[in-house]
Amino acid sequence: VLGAIAGPDRPTRAQIAGRTGLTKTTVSSLVDVLVGAGLVSAGDPDRGLVGRPGSPLDLDPRGPAGLGVEINVDYCAATIVDFAGQVRAEWSEASDHRRLPPGEVLDRAAALGRRALEAVPGVAVAGLAVAVPGLVDLDGRLRRAPNLPGWEDLDVARELEARLGTDFALLECDNEANLAALAERWFAEPASRDFVHVSGEIGVGAGIVVNGALWRGASGLGAELGHVMVDPGGPRCTCGARGCLEQVAGLEALVRAAGGPAGAPGSDLGRAREELVRRARSGDPETLAALGRAGAALGAALAALVNLIGVSSIILGGVYADLAPFIIGRVADELGERVLSHAWAPVTLGVSPLGQGAAVLGAAATPVRRILADPVAWFPEMLTVSAVGG
Amino acid sequence: VLGAIAGPDRPTRAQIAGRTGLTKTTVSSLVDVLVGAGLVSAGDPDRGLVGRPGSPLDLDPRGPAGLGVEINVDYCAATIVDFAGQVRAEWSEASDHRRLPPGEVLDRAAALGRRALEAVPGVAVAGLAVAVPGLVDLDGRLRRAPNLPGWEDLDVARELEARLGTDFALLECDNEANLAALAERWFAEPASRDFVHVSGEIGVGAGIVVNGALWRGASGLGAELGHVMVDPGGPRCTCGARGCLEQVAGLEALVRAAGGPAGAPGSDLGRAREELVRRARSGDPETLAALGRAGAALGAALAALVNLIGVSSIILGGVYADLAPFIIGRVADELGERVLSHAWAPVTLGVSPLGQGAAVLGAAATPVRRILADPVAWFPEMLTVSAVGG
Numbered sequence: 001v002l003g004a005i006a007g008p009d010r011p012t013r014a015q016i017a018g019r020t021g022l023t024k025t026t027v028s029s030l031v032d033v034l035v036g037a038g039l040v041s042a043g044d045p046d047r048g049l050v051g052r053p054g055s056p057l058d059l060d061p062r063g064p065a066g067l068g069v070e071i072n073v074d075y076c077a078a079t080i081v082d083f084a085g086q087v088r089a090e091w092s093e094a095s096d097h098r099r100l101p102p103g104e105v106l107d108r109a110a111a112l113g114r115r116a117l118e119a120v121p122g123v124a125v126a127g128l129a130v131a132v133p134g135l136v137d138l139d140g141r142l143r144r145a146p147n148l149p150g151w152e153d154l155d156v157a158r159e160l161e162a163r164l165g166t167d168f169a170l171l172e173c174d175n176e177a178n179l180a181a182l183a184e185r186w187f188a189e190p191a192s193r194d195f196v197h198v199s200g201e202i203g204v205g206a207g208i209v210v211n212g213a214l215w216r217g218a219s220g221l222g223a224e225l226g227h228v229m230v231d232p233g234g235p236r237c238t239c240g241a242r243g244c245l246e247q248v249a250g251l252e253a254l255v256r257a258a259g260g261p262a263g264a265p266g267s268d269l270g271r272a273r274e275e276l277v278r279r280a281r282s283g284d285p286e287t288l289a290a291l292g293r294a295g296a297a298l299g300a301a302l303a304a305l306v307n308l309i310g311v312s313s314i315i316l317g318g319v320y321a322d323l324a325p326f327i328i329g330r331v332a333d334e335l336g337e338r339v340l341s342h343a344w345a346p347v348t349l350g351v352s353p354l355g356q357g358a359a360v361l362g363a364a365a366t367p368v369r370r371i372l373a374d375p376v377a378w379f380p381e382m383l384t385v386s387a388v389g390g
Numbered sequence: 391v392l393g394a395i396a397g398p399d400r401p402t403r404a405q406i407a408g409r410t411g412l413t414k415t416t417v418s419s420l421v422d423v424l425v426g427a428g429l430v431s432a433g434d435p436d437r438g439l440v441g442r443p444g445s446p447l448d449l450d451p452r453g454p455a456g457l458g459v460e461i462n463v464d465y466c467a468a469t470i471v472d473f474a475g476q477v478r479a480e481w482s483e484a485s486d487h488r489r490l491p492p493g494e495v496l497d498r499a500a501a502l503g504r505r506a507l508e509a510v511p512g513v514a515v516a517g518l519a520v521a522v523p524g525l526v527d528l529d530g531r532l533r534r535a536p537n538l539p540g541w542e543d544l545d546v547a548r549e550l551e552a553r554l555g556t557d558f559a560l561l562e563c564d565n566e567a568n569l570a571a572l573a574e575r576w577f578a579e580p581a582s583r584d585f586v587h588v589s590g591e592i593g594v595g596a597g598i599v600v601n602g603a604l605w606r607g608a609s610g611l612g613a614e615l616g617h618v619m620v621d622p623g624g625p626r627c628t629c630g631a632r633g634c635l636e637q638v639a640g641l642e643a644l645v646r647a648a649g650g651p652a653g654a655p656g657s658d659l660g661r662a663r664e665e666l667v668r669r670a671r672s673g674d675p676e677t678l679a680a681l682g683r684a685g686a687a688l689g690a691a692l693a694a695l696v697n698l699i700g701v702s703s704i705i706l707g708g709v710y711a712d713l714a715p716f717i718i719g720r721v722a723d724e725l726g727e728r729v730l731s732h733a734w735a736p737v738t739l740g741v742s743p744l745g746q747g748a749a750v751l752g753a754a755a756t757p758v759r760r761i762l763a764d765p766v767a768w769f770p771e772m773l774t775v776s777a778v779g780g
Contacts, residue, residue, distance in 0.1 A: 227697050229690045
């Protein structure tokens with residue numbers, strides 16, 4: 001019933017009964033329980049009376065909301081998404097986290113989260129989900145972040161919860177590329193139920209959705225696209241290996257290759273990102289050549305991903321969304337040449353409308369989605385009401 | 391019950407009852423049905439009597455057998471595996487299939503299959519499974535075989551069935567690397583339930599087993615390891631792209647790089663394979679250098695596979711099984727350097743005991759395994775007997 005209400009069209013009780021196969025009486029009882037729990041709101045005061053002209057139902061924006069915090073290499077972000085799926089607060093801040101101890105970065109991220117919470121005083125935030133640029137195991141521990149030295153074997157979500165001084169009913173941490181892919185699925189509604197969302201930041205990540213759900217691979221760690229080798233003679237990567245994709249197509253490598261300031265501190269990298277896009281749009285030859293090389297390398301790595309995993313659709317996100325006009329042709333060429341099934345099942349290639357904000361948006365929406373999927377687990381009192389009301 | 395009998399220890403009816411939680415009476419009835427269907431044989435004449443000292447049960451080698459046929463680039467093979475899992479006939483023949491029209495290769499493969507069938511006149515063969523070096527869709531159609539020009543969009547299993555003039559109850563076709571991985575799982579019993587079996591032939595394939603079952607990826611086409619790019623400036627591949635793994639680490643590339651005869655016809659390639667192994671064992675510097683480069687490229691491609699898919703164990707098969715002493719060190723070095731989770735979850739690396747025969751063995755065992763998994767689907771008369779007997 002909650003799933004039907006969460007759809008885009010504000011159904012009435014009668015419409016829900018039609019779609020779910022439940023009787024109108026049962027639907028009405030269940031809706032009353034959901035309204036009582038504060039999860040659903042009805043469009044007119046006749047709610048609860050069966051048989052009257054139906055009142056349109058919607059998720060209640062005063063219901064449990066989610067706080068998403070992203071700690072990336074060169075910025076932090078915090079976003080609050082309410083139960084109806086609307087963004088209620090958004091903050092982000094540039095700073096180079098490679099130059100700071102993890103504890104200080106966590107303090108800054110917590111301060112940003114607190115600002116977001118304080119911006120929406122009336123909203124009850126039920127959960128916190130954190131996006132990080134590294135390998136996160138199925139218990140939510142960050143095992144390693146190649147671009148953030150010193151971040152190893154850390155329960156980032158619990159560290160932030162402690163700093164915020166709040167107990168969240170839901171607490172999670174995941175790889176930023178995974179959360180960006182979920183945001184793509186939930187907010188951008190791509191045509192295909194199988195896709196890979198590519199997060200182009202300083203690191204290059206891939207979040208893979210198969211049959212509408214996140215696919216984490218056999219080990220649960222997800223797909224590390226940025227460390228696919230694209231050139232055996234390439235430069236040394238932060239992970240220790242040579243010739244990884246990130247060293248050709250990551251944001252910092254792009255800024256350097258396009259003639260921007262090398263090794264810029266974080267606050268400059270935000271400007272360098274804008275400068276890179278500006279130079280590309282102005283047709284600067286050095287910048288366009290660097291982006292062409294990056295597109296070819298990204299295409300080769302994505303072809304390996306498609307040949308190995310078999311996803312049918314690729315969505316370019318993060319900084320690649322802004323740079324798409326200058327790289328997408330080379331990416332498409334490499335896919336056309338390298339993907340073995342291309343002749344009869346060409347891979348579709350698109351650009352994310354979400355850009356850099358995808359990961360923190362996916363994080364903020366994660367607690368809300370968990371509650372929608374299993375409301376009784378989070379609001380056990382509904383069971384009692386249900387037994388009485390139904 | 392059939393699953394318990396298929397185990398390695400020849401259990402009695404009482405032991406099966408203990409393991410399955412069924413009553414001894416039920417187990418006895420079911421065993422009688424299986425014996426009646428010719429799938430199970432009992433070790434002494436007291437079968438069917440409950441309470442007596444148990445007679446050990448085993449799969450009946452006179453039960454339905456499987457015919458496996460492999461059509462690879464430079465050889466054909468045919469194998470028959472009986473219902474008890476024993477190889478009853480094995481034939482193989484070298485010939486370069488790139489120089490023959492597909493129809494003639496199918497004739498030769500059918501002739502080999504017929505010889506295998508004629509070698510075991512008393513055995514009832516219930517199914518045919520075919521291994522091919524290309525992309526096979528979920529309907530069993532070969533869509534494309536980069537190393538076999540002209541083999542496109544072909545129902546190879548049905549072509550062979552027609553040539554053999556037999557109707558098989560089970561008819562399948564799959565990628566040779568997938569069937570080799572299944573043979574590894576069924577006959578070599580690797581320690582890990584998650585592994586990738588690498589088939590080193592003229593093409594380089596990967597069969598991935600996750601949680602004990604074949605993993606075919608989101609598209610169902612499986613993992614095309616041989617076409618992962620390992621060198622952007624590398625030679626042109628048969629697939630049309632540049633720098634694919636096969637062009638450095640495939641058998642023909644190895645023979646060429648080690649100073650063997652380039653472009654040898656198939657009958658010579660069998661000898662060239664032996665010559666390659668002989669030269670490596672004798673310490674020929676040119677051969678060892680070529681194998682070192684192949685090992686590094688194979689390791690980089692496998693690291694991409696592990697970083698993207700997350701399997702925990704790699705088994706080198708095909709010609710790599712013979713060449714393992716000369717390549718495994720470089721493969722391990724690349725994995726150690728490139729796999730991001732290596733520090734806390736190192737990938738294990740082993741060698742298949744099955745060698746080149748893995749794919750056709752997996753093919754021959756496939757029909758038998760299908761019947762073991764769902765005997766009633768293939769012997770519906772058992773249901774009637776069961777209703778009467780139970």
